[in-house]
Amino acid sequence: MEQITIIGNGHMARSLAVRMIKGRHSVLILGRNEGKTRDLVEFLGAGAHGGREGTSIEGDLVFLAVPFEEGRKAVSAYGSALAGKVVVDISNPVDLATFDRLLVREDTSAAESIALLAGPTTDVVKAFNTCLAKPLEAGSVAGFPLDVFIAGDSEQAKATVSAVAANSGLRPIDVGPLKRARQLESMMLLVMGLQVNPEHKNFNWDTSLKILP
Amino acid sequence: MEQITIIGNGHMARSLAVRMIKGRHSVLILGRNEGKTRDLVEFLGAGAHGGREGTSIEGDLVFLAVPFEEGRKAVSAYGSALAGKVVVDISNPVDLATFDRLLVREDTSAAESIALLAGPTTDVVKAFNTCLAKPLEAGSVAGFPLDVFIAGDSEQAKATVSAVAANSGLRPIDVGPLKRARQLESMMLLVMGLQVNPEHKNFNWDTSLKILP
Numbered sequence: 001m002e003q004i005t006i007i008g009n010g011h012m013a014r015s016l017a018v019r020m021i022k023g024r025h026s027v028l029i030l031g032r033n034e035g036k037t038r039d040l041v042e043f044l045g046a047g048a049h050g051g052r053e054g055t056s057i058e059g060d061l062v063f064l065a066v067p068f069e070e071g072r073k074a075v076s077a078y079g080s081a082l083a084g085k086v087v088v089d090i091s092n093p094v095d096l097a098t099f100d101r102l103l104v105r106e107d108t109s110a111a112e113s114i115a116l117l118a119g120p121t122t123d124v125v126k127a128f129n130t131c132l133a134k135p136l137e138a139g140s141v142a143g144f145p146l147d148v149f150i151a152g153d154s155e156q157a158k159a160t161v162s163a164v165a166a167n168s169g170l171r172p173i174d175v176g177p178l179k180r181a182r183q184l185e186s187m188m189l190l191v192m193g194l195q196v197n198p199e200h201k202n203f204n205w206d207t208s209l210k211i212l213p
Numbered sequence: 214m215e216q217i218t219i220i221g222n223g224h225m226a227r228s229l230a231v232r233m234i235k236g237r238h239s240v241l242i243l244g245r246n247e248g249k250t251r252d253l254v255e256f257l258g259a260g261a262h263g264g265r266e267g268t269s270i271e272g273d274l275v276f277l278a279v280p281f282e283e284g285r286k287a288v289s290a291y292g293s294a295l296a297g298k299v300v301v302d303i304s305n306p307v308d309l310a311t312f313d314r315l316l317v318r319e320d321t322s323a324a325e326s327i328a329l330l331a332g333p334t335t336d337v338v339k340a341f342n343t344c345l346a347k348p349l350e351a352g353s354v355a356g357f358p359l360d361v362f363i364a365g366d367s368e369q370a371k372a373t374v375s376a377v378a379a380n381s382g383l384r385p386i387d388v389g390p391l392k393r394a395r396q397l398e399s400m401m402l403l404v405m406g407l408q409v410n411p412e413h414k415n416f417n418w419d420t421s422l423k424i425l426p
Contacts, residue, residue, distance in 0.1 A: 187396050
């Protein structure tokens, strides 16, 4: 069982926390809006507690469940408090005005940018970015466990994230080094674009990207 | 029913032809190796006939079922014979020596490169690149029809390819303009890398990338 800190109190924070509590992990929710954090902790029940973003991280596994730029700010603000920890970037740096481009250069990724910012003493892992909040909270889609694609340069850090995903009822897939985040983020530009396109009546933020079987 | 020309006589040509003949289309296989083309046409049976690459295209829908560079050569060689036709690029320009990079620049795609070469009188569509040969021939994976992601700048050309995919028992998904091929090709760098990685015992060129449900 891990003590996990989730920075953020929105839809993705909620879904990650639900799954991880099912996996019998303990979750600390750190949010900016205290009322929203309190509501989420109450909804999550046993296994969850809350605090204000900026207060101490608990455990060695930290999820950035906030938009990319907010994640960067959190990593900067926590600074050396993240040394020795595994930081999971779940972000999709998609231009939400157009769903036509990424907000990072083509020769890098949000995850690599966060790793650069965090420095060499923190292991940054890309994971869960292909999971949309609603199916992630459910844990499965069409009877299959969700796929969690995991990219990172530390085998040990990826093993930690894989174990948490697996005992939360999901299927972890190690996709290689952190730079594979470019592929994962790129694909979500396309997948998220489908969700907002009214021509795709069946795609309403309730789908999952999977490798079958 | 379309008359379809498939350039190539390998695994992907075979799988595309099997599905399209199931969809009651007629297929012309154009290959370099005459013996291999004859064997494939014999295997396909009614609905298929063959010829040598370089001889006349039949119908208005042409699949480039050859590697990216071969596809470029075919488009150059056919030249104005492709005017007014829909050309489908199914390629994955992946460095097969490393499975670590694409053979096209990050700000373009194989499909866009082929469209540039073909010129404005030919409609190039990216499709079927996320389908591996074995599951494509079967048409379904884990009980679900395969997803065919379709990118292109001509709505009419995409509608033609969508219709062929649908009546071949597959699920077409229009993912937007031709530049979305960058995302489709990028993701396959990752997916193909999983197939060749011995650590992923369950991935053996028999999987499919799908949006569920």
